[in-house]
Each structure stands twice: as C-alpha cells, then as structure tokens.
Amino acid sequence: MAFALKLSGRDEAWPGSGHLQLRRFLFSFSLLWAKCSRPTAAVQPTLCGGRRERDRAGHWGPVMAQVDSPRPGAAPGQPLVSKLVLLGSGSVGKSSLALRFVKQDFKNVLPTVGCAFFTKVVDVGASSLKLEIWDTAGQEKYHSVCHLYFRGANAALLVYDITQKDSFHRAQQWLSELEKEFSPGEVVVMLVGNKTDLGEEREVTAQEGKEFAESKRLLFMETSAKADYQVSEAFAAVAQELLQRQKAGNSPHLPGGGAVDLNSGPARQVKCCAH
Numbered sequence: 001m002a003f004a005l006k007l008s009g010r011d012e013a014w015p016g017s018g019h020l021q022l023r024r025f026l027f028s029f030s031l032l033w034a035k036c037s038r039p040t041a042a043v044q045p046t047l048c049g050g051r052r053e054r055d056r057a058g059h060w061g062p063v064m065a066q067v068d069s070p071r072p073g074a075a076p077g078q079p080l081v082s083k084l085v086l087l088g089s090g091s092v093g094k095s096s097l098a099l100r101f102v103k104q105d106f107k108n109v110l111p112t113v114g115c116a117f118f119t120k121v122v123d124v125g126a127s128s129l130k131l132e133i134w135d136t137a138g139q140e141k142y143h144s145v146c147h148l149y150f151r152g153a154n155a156a157l158l159v160y161d162i163t164q165k166d167s168f169h170r171a172q173q174w175l176s177e178l179e180k181e182f183s184p185g186e187v188v189v190m191l192v193g194n195k196t197d198l199g200e201e202r203e204v205t206a207q208e209g210k211e212f213a214e215s216k217r218l219l220f221m222e223t224s225a226k227a228d229y230q231v232s233e234a235f236a237a238v239a240q241e242l243l244q245r246q247k248a249g250n251s252p253h254l255p256g257g258g259a260v261d262l263n264s265g266p267a268r269q270v271k272c273c274a275h
C-alpha cells in the first residue's frame with residue numbers, strides 16, 4: 001500500500017483524488033502482473049483452425065492436431081515423410097476418413113475450419129512412410145484458403161460422397177485445381193467415393209467413379225469411414241505408390257526423390273471398389 005501511495009505521489013491514504021489514483025494504479029498493476037505471469041500459449045498454425053469434436057461431457061473442443069516432426073524426414077533410420085491433402089466438398093467425410101485412419105474412430109464432428117492436421121506412420125513391407133495429412137475445409141467459404149495447403153503436397157485424396165452427385169462433380173473440379181498447381185504427374189492422386197454404407201441412397205455408381213479415375217489415370221477406391229471399409233487400404237495404397245516412386249528415384253518432394261509420376265503411368269484401380 002505504501003509503495004502504491006508513493007507512486008501516486010501522495011502520502012495520505014484516503015479519500016479523494018488520492019484514492020482514485022491508488023485504484024487506477026492498482027488496476028494497471030494487476031493488468032501488468034496478469035500479462036507477465038500468463039503462461040506462454042502454444043503456438044497454433046495460422047489459418048489452421050482445425051475442427052471441433054464433442055468430448056464425453058458433450059463439450060465441443062479441438063480435435064487432435066499435431067505437428068511432431070520437421071519435414072521431410074531425411075534423417076537416417078527415420079521414416080520418409082510425405083504430405084497428403086484431403087480435398088472435396090463439405091460433408092463428404094474427409095475428416096471422418098482421417099479420424100478413422102489415424103485414430104480408428106468415427107464420431108460426430110463439426111465442419112472443419114481452415115484445415116486440420118494429422119500424422120501417421122504407415123508400414124509398407126519393410127519400409128515406413130510418415131504421412132502428414134492435411135484435412136482441408138470443404139465449405140465454399142474456405143475455398144481460397146485450401147490452395148495454401150496444396151504447396152509441397154506429394155499426394156491428394158479427392159473425396160466425394162457417393163450419395164451426392166454434386167460432390168462427384170466437385171471432386172472433378174478439385175482435380176482441375178490440382179492440375180493448375182502441379183505439373184503433370186507431380187502428385188499421387190486418388191479419387192475416393194465415401195459413404196458406401198449408404199448404398200441405397202447412391203447417386204454415383206462405382207463404375208462412374210472408376211471410369212473417371214481411369215480417364216485421368218488416378219487411383220480409385222470406395223470407402224466408408226463409418227463402417228471402416230477400405231479406409232486404411234486407401235491410405236496404404238497411396239503410401240505404397242509414394243514409396244514405389246521414391247524407390248524408383250522419381251519423386252521430387254520425397255527425400256532422395258525424383259518425380260512422383262502417377263498420372264503418366266497406366267490407369268490403375270487399387271482394389272475392387274464396389275460395395
């Protein structure tokens with residue numbers, strides 16, 4: 001108190017303007033104290049708002065989003081690192097596919113804001129590949145932001161909802177966007193028809209998906225994040241392709257790389273896609 005009064009320039013304690021000055025000083029001091037003693041906040045990636053999910057108590061909170069390694073993982077003995085972007089319309093199941101693959105989980109999640117980030121190491125035979133999965137927001141208002149996440153991508157999953165024809169057309173538009181950003185064959189691209197568990201509401205046949213993929217020389221699979229159908233297989237197939245290309249010495253982005261060259265190779269369907 002004495003310290004405060006001295007700073008306020010007055011010796012008497014109360015009342016009047018001295019009291020006011022004291023209160024002002026104590027308020028400023030408490031603000032300064034709160035600022036200095038606040039723990040340093042974890043740095044969040046700009047524009048990567050992530051998504052929210054309900055916890056057991058029913059509260060909405062951020063879904064796991066971690067960055068646990070520099071890229072690419074060129075250190076000896078470390079798995080190679082590849083960046084994979086999930087693209088597609090809103091609500092086609094991009095986040096659900098990522099959650100299913102990374103956490104073996106399926107739950108109600110809110111639309112992604114900006115993007116969310118996941119990592120998972122995939123074993124392919126004797127080799128390992130660390131996938132950095134960038135789950136972009138499908139809502140139209142985030143469209144321009146999504147382009148920011150393309151940079152440096154090694155692979156892309158173009159996801160559509162088999163019960164929404166529009167989302168299939170949108171996936172085709174996303175391919176055009178990718179073609180503008182990358183030179184032919186620069187990234188491994190897989191077309192993914194999700195929600196096969198809703199077969200009775202199907203608007204896009206497996207044949208349509210397959211034919212489009214073949215015409216563009218993309219990998220193709222149908223999945224269900226809900227029923228856990230072919231989700232890990234889809235990511236594994238992309239990882240395998242990336243590793244094969246890397247071993248062949250033609251991947252520009254992967255450590256030891258050359259060019260990932262899916263589109264210039266023969267059209268291939270990874271596995272039977274019909275459900």
Ligand SMILES: Nc1nc2c(ncn2[C@@H]2O[C@H](COP(=O)(O)OP(=O)(O)OP(=O)(O)O)[C@@H](O)[C@H]2O)c(=O)[nH]1
Pocket residue numbers: 088089090091092093094095096097107108109110111112113136137138139194195196197198223224225226227
């Ligand atoms: N039946 C069924 N529903 C699914 C499946 N995958 C996702 N969903 C549901 O579809 C809705 C949208 O899923 P999300 O994973 O949020 O879709 P998203 O593409 O990430 O959406 P945005 O974040 O808006 O881009 C949610 O209600 C999910 O529960 C699936 O395989 N089958």
